[in-house]
Amino acid sequence: MDAALAVGYTAVAVLIGREYHDQWLPLDTLGYALTVTANLPVAFRRRAPATVLAVCLMAWIVSITIGYYPALNVYGSMVALYTLTAERPRWMAVTGGGLVAGTWIYAGALAARASMASVIVQAVVFVAVVSKFGDNAGKLAARNRELAEVTERLRVEQADRARRAVADERMRIAGELHDIVAHHMSVIAVQAGMAAYVHDRSPEDAKAAVGVIADAAREGQEELRRMLGLLRAPTGDAEGVPDAAAPGLSAVGGLVERMRAAGVPTRQVVVGRPRPLPAGIELCAYRVIQESLTNVLKHAGPAQVTVTTEFHVGELAVRVSDDGTGLSDDGTGLGDVTGSGHGLIGMRERARLYGGTVTAGPRAGGGFEVVLTLPATPERTER
Template sequence: MRTPRVSVVSPRISGLRTCRAWLEARPQAADAVLALALLLLGLPQLYLEDLPRGLDVYYAETDLRHLVVIVAMTMMLAFRRTRPLAALCVIVAGWVVLTVWHYPPSIPDFAAYLVAVYSVAAHRGLAISALGGLVALVALNGFLVAFPGELGIMSFMTDNALVIGLWVLGRNLRLRRAYFAELEDRAARLERARGTDARAARVEERSRIARELHDVVAHHVSVMTVQAGAARRILDRHPAGAREAMTTIEEVGRTALSEMRRIVGVLRTERDESAGGELAPQPGLGDLGELLDHVRDTGLSVQLWVEGEARTPSPGVDVAAFRLIQEALTNTLKHAGPQARAWVRLRYTGADLTVEIEDDGRGTATIMADNGDRPGHGLVGMYERVALYGGELRIGPRVGGGFGVRARFPLEA
């Protein structure tokens, strides 16, 4: 007996996954954590880094007022997804205040400014994101012009390129998210449509099967009526003939009841009265030779083998087996390729009839590519026909290449 594998996840990894899931469910809390991280990483720079010579006279030393403004600017990142333009405007306003009060630039306020530029482009439409980008560029260039030191053209170019690059990155990610969301929505719509089509195909196939069996059941009832009338007329003068007629009525009645019992469980729609022209008797296995001749005329090589002692199946099974072979050979013609060969086998036993249709073409890859690994309407019809008579159906690739269909129909009701 095999021992089941047990996966062990360390408490540390489990805790990280729980924390990540919690943050993904609360994006504003995740943004607040990002803002706190920027503060913790950037605030020591205000006290540890010395100003360049010449700027120490212009800039004021860090005090409580300076810290309050920087904390307010950085914590606005907690609203970078819900209110990105407002967060960017507050951060820009904080820049103006720090410049007017002669406080030196720092890592937290500049990082918050860059994150806000990216956020307004990534989480808002083109009009609002373009307005936010314009505000960001005006504020950056105003700060660079007001900077007390001498800045070369390269500083202007690199700083502006950084801001524009972050804005473009945010726009591209927004468009990419929208594209993937559209793909997911389209896939969901196609999945719903595929399910609707499959249900419609089943309903249509069941209705068509009922129409095919209509003539069979009507024929049985007609035979029973004629035999009953004959038995009534000869009952007194020819009892043996009457008993023979009653035996025939019993056999035909059982067959008719068996057919009715099969179709009542699956028929869910009213018969289409406009399809009265389709009520002609349907072909059966006796017409298989003509079908194979038609297929050979198309150029497909088809061989037929019959194993066991041939028995006459019930009319419904006869129609279902014929239609199954017809559909399988049609798929072979469409998908197997011009050099393919096909084989049809009928195997009779005492209890059932096995029908096998195989080919050696390239149908496996073609059918799967066409149907996306899901059954099409033809395959749905095969399953419905076989299930209607309590049979079993297997459809799939064949060992050595090609495609195979194998169905087993019980011969007894």
């Protein structure tokens, strides 16, 4: 574009110079060379506007001094001044404008066809207009650059948010898989160990244990199918809020029954008046209870367990406590069930997601206790 502009200005100047101008020298070889030098450098105006302006001005001044038509080579200097004002510091623009105005006045003085006052006014007005346009173009370019930078920052931030959202969703899915698989596999492992232990002495107990294994496997399969179905759904909440079909407090009784079937005496206590809670709160409470009972199967040994759900004003509290002392001496029930150590971390992260807390530790009278508290005000409903 700049090259075409430079060639165009040069061609116009040459055509004007070839016309007869009374009082001024006709273009010769030197005149053509000066005309080309005063206009063609405009092709490089964006790379080095100050240098281009200096070259164009020098060629213009020389051509005026020799006696060629004064208005012949003004175009290149004006375009170079425009670019200098738009892209360089103000002091350079002011200096360049002064030089162009001075050259214009010098040309007017040599022409001697108009009063000096008129020549000075023309020089000041033309230079001021060109400089103003250049300054506006520079400000617009600066705003466009700022807008491009802001757009790029927003794009990067959006990409970061998307990556964080993907990471959070992966963590959520990993937590769901851990809670589902760990609990049911623990029940299966316990019952498999029990079945192997009593197989010869009590076939009926072994058969019952196998039945519990089958039930746990089916329930785990159903939960996995439900979760995978939610993941495949084309629409869903962007925050990953659990679907209403997710297990909640009403399903805690099934966990208690499964613990009893596994040979662990377990009772359920409800304090306060039960009320519907947001699906996310109920799923969080259910998963914490499920993980706590899984840990009892893994680590408590012979124990009695109490699952307490307390409905308070604006708060839900869940306690899972046992009086166990660790693995039994004969190793029955638990077999080689081990934990990864991530259960408590996952519970705390899940509670934090919903604004709650989890505390866990040994009880003063023996055993272990997990306490979950969650905000559960009536107005916090999920749509």
